[in-house]
Amino acid sequence: MQTSLYPSSSSDVSAKQMKHHCDHQADCLKMIQLIIDGEATAQQLERLTVNLETCRPCIEMYHLEKEIKQLMQDRMEKKCCPDQLIATIQAKISSVN
């Protein structure tokens, strides 16, 4: 569950610093997705790093988006191309010329 940007636990950050409501949730979510996809600018990355220390909704969104992307990579069965199809393609290509 641990990620480098995710605080080890909520108790590490004093409650008075932690925001429990985010006014920019929609924008933050878009930014979070850019960062997880490796498409964010340095500036966006910097802003998110601050949010991930102080904003509870941002922390939760980041954690969820990362988890879902990971699910897509790890849990979905990867269908492999049947050997027969590879053989058919090779045979058809060889007879082209």
Place this chain on the structure above:
Amino acid sequence: MPEIMPDTPARGYTDEQKYRIFNTEFMPHIDSMYNFAFRLTMDEDDANDLVQDTYLKAFRFISSFEQGTNAKAWLFRILKNSFINDYRKKSKEPAKVDYQDVETTYNSEDAEAEHTVDLRAESVSDLIGDEVANALNSLPVDFRTVIILCDIEGFTYEEMAKILDIPIGTVRSRLHRARNLLKEKLRDYAASMGYNEESED
């Protein structure tokens, strides 16, 4: 003649070069291509036909491929175009899903709901592959496609824009909407398994 890659001058490869490019640059991607074809068509026979057609087209138009460039993106683009032109119309999906329709419908719904799908990471972490696959498969094909390309195949936004013939901004927003739809589906699965949010708090 289908457009494969515009703005790419034809190259005069010898037959030997063509086979070498085909075998060393195209064939290594065949499992990813098959997986993509299967996720688009959701049918093994259709995936077979689609991959075969794509590879034969790739060989026929190999002179428009520049050796050493991004073969995977080039092949995915051909496959996606073949899917749209040849398979989508006969696919079993209920009617042809028009992205514009989907987008309009989705936008017209509660705008706030778009950003705040009530779901926690802990609720989805126990979902099994079939549930994740079902959730993904239930999305309209244009939304499904961007998630496959980005999250499963690891293409950059720029590569996706080329594969799909859409601007990067559209890639970004389509992906954003696709993920929100996916979260709604995952939330339904998680809820049906009893991992609902109230029990956590």
